[in-house]
Amino acid sequence: MSNTEALFRPKSIAVVGASRHPGKIGYEVLKNLINYGFKGKIYPVNPKADEILGLKTYPKVSSIPDEVDMIVVSVPAKLVPGVVEDAGKKGVKVAVIITSGFKEIGKVELEREVVETARKHGMRVLGPNIFGIVYTPLRINATFGPQEVIPGSVGFITQSGALGIALMGMTIVEKIGVSTIVSIGNKADIDDADLLQFLEKDESTKVVLIYLEGVTDGKKFMKAAESFSLRKPLIVVKAGKTEAGAKAVASHTGSLAGNVAIYSTLFKESGILEAVNVEQAFDWARAFSYLPPYEDGQLVIVTNGGGAGVLATDVLAENGISLSRPPDSLVNSLKPKLPEFASLKNPIDVTGMISNEGYVDAVIEAIRNDGVGAVLALYCETAVTDPVVIADELINAVKELGGLRKPITVAMIGGEKSYKAVAKLNEAGIPTYPMPERAASSMAALINYRKVRERVERRLKELGRTTNA
Ligand code: ACO
Numbered sequence: 001m002s003n004t005e006a007l008f009r010p011k012s013i014a015v016v017g018a019s020r021h022p023g024k025i026g027y028e029v030l031k032n033l034i035n036y037g038f039k040g041k042i043y044p045v046n047p048k049a050d051e052i053l054g055l056k057t058y059p060k061v062s063s064i065p066d067e068v069d070m071i072v073v074s075v076p077a078k079l080v081p082g083v084v085e086d087a088g089k090k091g092v093k094v095a096v097i098i099t100s101g102f103k104e105i106g107k108v109e110l111e112r113e114v115v116e117t118a119r120k121h122g123m124r125v126l127g128p129n130i131f132g133i134v135y136t137p138l139r140i141n142a143t144f145g146p147q148e149v150i151p152g153s154v155g156f157i158t159q160s161g162a163l164g165i166a167l168m169g170m171t172i173v174e175k176i177g178v179s180t181i182v183s184i185g186n187k188a189d190i191d192d193a194d195l196l197q198f199l200e201k202d203e204s205t206k207v208v209l210i211y212l213e214g215v216t217d218g219k220k221f222m223k224a225a226e227s228f229s230l231r232k233p234l235i236v237v238k239a240g241k242t243e244a245g246a247k248a249v250a251s252h253t254g255s256l257a258g259n260v261a262i263y264s265t266l267f268k269e270s271g272i273l274e275a276v277n278v279e280q281a282f283d284w285a286r287a288f289s290y291l292p293p294y295e296d297g298q299l300v301i302v303t304n305g306g307g308a309g310v311l312a313t314d315v316l317a318e319n320g321i322s323l324s325r326p327p328d329s330l331v332n333s334l335k336p337k338l339p340e341f342a343s344l345k346n347p348i349d350v351t352g353m354i355s356n357e358g359y360v361d362a363v364i365e366a367i368r369n370d371g372v373g374a375v376l377a378l379y380c381e382t383a384v385t386d387p388v389v390i391a392d393e394l395i396n397a398v399k400e401l402g403g404l405r406k407p408i409t410v411a412m413i414g415g416e417k418s419y420k421a422v423a424k425l426n427e428a429g430i431p432t433y434p435m436p437e438r439a440a441s442s443m444a445a446l447i448n449y450r451k452v453r454e455r456v457e458r459r460l461k462e463l464g465r466t467t468n469a
Contacts, residue, residue, distance in 0.1 A: 001069075001093070003093040003094050003122065003123065003124040004094070004124055004190060004194050004195075004197070004198055005198060006069045006070055006093035006094045006124075007070065007094045007096070007124070007126060007133060007182075007190070007198075008133075008135045008138070008140075008180065008198060008202070009135075009138060010040060010069035010070035010093070010094070010140070011040045011041065011067070011069050012040050012041035012042075012043065012066060012067060012068050012069050012070070013033060013038065013040060013041070013042055013043070013068070013069070013070045013071070013072060013140075013142060014042075014043040014044075014045050014058075014061050014064060014068045014070070014071045014072070014087075014092075015029055015030045015033065015042070015043070015044050015045060015071075015072045015074065015142075016045040016060075016061060016071050016072065016073045016074065016075060016083050016087070017045070017046065017073060017074035017075035017083075018030040018044030018045060018046050018049075018052050018053075018057065018074070019046065019052070019074075020046070020048070020049050020052055025074045025098060025144045026046075026074035026075075027052070027053075028144040029072055029074060029098070029132060029142055029143065029144050030042070030044055030052060030053055030055075031053060031147075032141040032142070032143060032144065032145075032147050033072075033140070033141060033142050034053055034055070035141075035147055036139050036140070036141035036147055036148075036149070037139040038138065038139050038140050038141075038142075039138070039139060040069075040138070041066060042055060043055070043056075043057075043058055043064050043066075043068065044056075044057040044058070045057065045058050045059070045060060045061055045064075045071075046059075047059040047060065060083075060086050061083070061086050061087040061090055061092060062086050062087075062089060062090045064090070067091065068087070068090060068091075068092050069092065069093050069094070070092065070093065070094050070095075070096060070142075071083070071087045071092050071094075071095050071096065072096045072098065072132060072142045073095055073096065073097045073098060073099060073128075074098045074099065075099065076099065076101070077099050077100070077101035077102060077107070077110060077128075078110075080097060080099055080110075080114050080128070081110070081113045081114050081117055083095075084097075084114055084117045084118050084123070084125075085117050085121075087121075087123065088117060088118060088120065088121025088122075088123045089121065091121075092121075092123055093122075093123060093124065094123060094124045094125070094126065094190075095118060095123055095124070095125050095126070095127075096126045096127060096130070096132055096133055096142060097114065097125060097126065097127035097128035097129075097130070097188075098127065098128070098129075098130055098131065098132055098144070099127075099128050099129070100128065100129045101128075101129075102114070102128045102129060102186055102188070103129075103186045103188070104129055104185075104186060111128065111186065111188050114128065114188065115188045115189050118189065119189075124189055124190050124194075125188055125189035125190060126182070126183075126184065126189070126190045127183070127184070127185045127186060127188065128185060128186055128188060129161065129185035129186045130161055130183035130184060130185035130186075131143045131144055131145055131161045131162075131164060131165050131183045132144065132145070132183055133180070133181070133182050133183065134149050134168070134178065134180060134181040134182075135179070135180045136149060136150075136151035136152070136177075136178060136179055136180070136204070137151070137179060137204045143165070143168070143181070143183070144165075145164075145165040145168040145169070145181075146165075146168055146169045146172055148172060149168065149171065149172065149178060149181065150171065150172055150175060150176065150177045150178065151177050151178070151179070152176065152177015152178050152179065152289055153177060153178075153179050153204060153205055153206035153207065153289045154171075154176055154177065154178045154179065154205075154206070154207055154208075154209060154285045154286075154288075154289045155178070155179050155180045155182075155195075155199045155202070155205040155207070155208040155209070156168075156171070156178055156180065156181045156182070156208075156209050156210075156211075156285075157181075157182045157184060157192055157195055157208065157209070157210045157211070158181070158182070158183055158184070158210070158211040159184055159185065159187070159210075159211055159212055159213045159214075159239075160211055160213065160239070161183050161185060163211065163278075164181065164183050164211065165183075167211075167278065167282075168181055170282070171282075174282070174286075174426070175423065175426045175427050176282060176285065176286055176289070177289065179199075179202065179204040179205040179206075180199070180202075180204075180205065182195055187216055191215070191216060191217065191220070191221070192210055192212065192215065192221055192224070193217065193220045193221045193223070193224035193225075194224075196208065196224040196225060196227075196228045196234070197224055197227075197228075199228070199232075200224075200227060200228045200231055200232065205232070206232060206288060206289050207232055207233045207234075207235065207284075207285050207288035207289050208228065208232065208233075208234050208235070209235045209236075209237075209275075209281050209282065209284075209285045210234070210235070210236045210237070211237050211239065211278065211281075212236050212237065212238050212239065213238075213239050213240050214240065218266070222266055222269070222270045223270075225267075225270040225271065225272050226269075226270040226271055226456050226459075226460065228271075229270065229271030229272060229273075229452065229453060229456055230271065230453055230456055230457060230460075233273055233284075233288045233445075233449045234271065234272050234273065235272075235273045235274075235275055235281050235284050235285055235288075235445075236267060236272045236273070236274055236275070236281075237274075237275050237276075237277060237278050237280075237281045238263055238264075238267075238274065269456075269459065270456065271452045271453060271455070271456035273445055273448070273449060273452065279438075280438075280441060283431075283433060283438050283441065283442045284441070284442050284445040284446075286426070286431045286442070287407070287409055287431040287442035287443070287445065287446050288445070288446065288449075290404075290429045290430065290431045291404060291407040291408070291409075291431065291446065292404060292405060292406065292407060293407075293446070293449070293450065294373060294374055294406070294407050294446050294447045294449070294450055295373060295406070295450075296373050297370075297371060297372055297373020297374070297406070298323075298324060298326065298327065298346075298371060298372055298373055298374075299316070299321065299323060299372075299373060299374045299375070299376060299443065299447065300323075300326050300330070300346055300348060300366045300369075300372050300374075300375055300376070301313070301323065301346060301347035301348065301375075301376045301377075301378060302347070302348050302350060302359075302362050302363050302366050302375060302376070302377050302378070303347050303348070303349055303350070303377075303378035303379070303380075303436075304349070304350050304351060304352055304354050304359055304378070304379055304380055304382070304385070305349075305352065305378065305379075305380035305413075306343075306347075306349050307380075308378040308379075308380055308411065308413060308436040309347030309349060309378060309436075310347075311436045311437055311440070312347070312376055312378060312411075312436045312437065312439065312440035313347060313440075314437075315436075315437045315440035315441050315444065316376075316440050316443070316444055319441070319444035319445075319448060320444075320448065321444055321447055321448070323346040323347070324346060325345060325346060326344065326345075326346050326348060326366075326369075326371075326372070327369055327370075327371030327372065329369060329370075329371065330348075330365060330366060330369040330371065330372065331344045333365055333369075334348065334350075334362055334365055337358065337361065337362070338350055338351070338354070338358070338362070339351050339353055339354075347378075348362065348366070350362045352380070352382050352384070353384060354384075354385070355384065355385065356385050356386060356389045356390050356393060357393065359379065359385065359390055360390055360393040360394050360397055363375060363377045363394065363397075363408075364394075364397045364398075364401070367398075367401065367404075367406065367408060368401070372406070373406055373407075374406055374407045374408065374443060374446070374447065375406070375407075375408040376408070376409055376410075376411075376439060376440060376443050377394075377408060377409075377410045377411070377439075378410075378411045378413070378436050378439065379410070379411065379412050379413065379414075379418075380413050380414060381412070381413065381414025381415060381417065381418045386417065387412050387414060387417045387418045387420070387421035388417050388420050388421050388424065390412075390421065391412070391420075391421035391424040391425050391428075391432075392424070394410075394425065394430065395424065395425065395428040395430065398428075398430060404429075404430070407443065407446050407447075408430065408431075409431050409432070409433070409439040409440075409442045409443045409446075410425055410430055410431065410432040410433070410439055411432070411433050411434070411435060411436040411438065411439035411440075412425070412432055412433075412434065413434060413435060413436060418434065419434060422434055
């Protein structure tokens with residue numbers, strides 16, 4: 001096992017600075033680790049305690065009688081070099097350093113000392129200035145964030161700690177399953193590129209989303225990104241795009257935010273899907289994690305509201321996706337079932353007088369049609385339909401189809417019942433949003449990813465470059 005791999009697959013973890021007091025970071029990290037169900041060995045380290053949360057406690061890492069793969073460090077900054085030296089001598093592979101008070105407040109030397117001490121022993125460092133790491137396949141929650149993270153296939157890397165913790169909570173409410181959540185903070189050693197190299201091959205991860213403030217080694221990052229995006233979609237939200245934002249980045253994680261235009265060009269070249277904000281990034285991640293990839297065939301919009309169809313069409317057009325007439329076979333099969341004034345162009349407008357069954361039937365017909373490659377289903381709540389019933393029927397119909405073999409994104413627009421329907425559909429693995437633009441933008445990302453991958457492939461071939469793939 002490489003030392004970066006030990007970050008995700010440790011057999012044993014020591015929490016250094018495990019506190020006896022609930023509410024302190026070192027206590028909460030240990031509690032999450034135990035309660036989330038890590039099956040490996042857990043060792044609390046604290047010279048002032050004999051036992052914490054029912055586990056025997058050791059005064060330092062080197063007093064632990066067994067091998068330790070990972071340490072999670074939560075002692076004040078000035079104690080960190082000593083902890084790292086002690087752990088390094090013992091052969092610990094990776095240190096996850098939660099502690100703040102390094103480069104981000106100008107203590108560059110202290111941070112360098114930590115990294116150099118670790119390197120001397122061949123140990124890798126995650127952080128410092130982070131909230132920890134989650135890896136759901138092995139039930140690792142070594143963070144002081146929420147406990148019950150939902151397992152799934154989204155990998156989330158965040159340079160911001162507080163925002164990352166908040167978004168961790170959001171994934172639970174929004175039912176977005178994650179394979180991993182990594183807080184990288186100051187990136188003193190392990191950086192995004194190292195993580196991408198691991199996650200590219202990690203079978204539990206289908207898509208990665210990075211909240212990025214700045215990169216330290218641009219070339220390394222771009223190389224890892226292009227190799228990654230040949231296999232799996234890589235979504236990035238770049239913060240610090242304005243001059244004022246860039247200044248905020250410098251005092252937050254001590255990174256250089258860099259030039260916006262340069263970033264966007266490099267992102268495009270290396271196949272990164274750049275989201276405009278965090279909401280969009282998670283919208284896309286949800287779609288990629290639930291759905292099969294887009295292969296080919298037409299995208300068809302089915303809507304019961306003309307306006308929703310127009311908004312979605314705009315978003316698709318802005319993303320270079322044009323709609324053509326639905327296949328004749330679909331038009332012919334839907335025509336007898338729809339009101340006379342329904343539109344059978346694309347978007348297919350089944351009209352506001354459609355019933356629950358009529359709407360679901362039209363969506364399923366579109367999914368089943370061989371000429372259709374993807375479906376965007378838009379629903380506006382009306383008094384003659386019930387969004388929750390529609391959600392249930394759609395879930396059942398998809399089950400009867402044997403699951404989704406082509407991509408579909410859904411928008412359920414309306415009041416309380418529609419929000420319930422959104423949650424139900426998402427829980428069932430059908431990516432659903434409360435607004436048509438969000439469903440359309442996620443679909444566009446999905447369709448465009450295929451082109452992006454092909455473009456990167458072509459470019460690498462032209463350059464005579466090989467990848468990790
Ligand atoms: N080895 C092991 N344990 C030790 C050692 C040692 N050498 N020395 C002391 N300890 C114990 C302490 O006795 C204490 O345990 P106790 O509470 O049972 O007495 C425990 O380690 C923690 O030490 P404290 O001195 O109490 O430190 P405290 O918990 O107050 O702060 C912390 C440590 C949390 C690392 C702090 O320095 C810090 O950096 N806080 C910010 C962390 C952070 O926000 N990171 C970014 C995350 S992202 C975001 O912004 C949300």
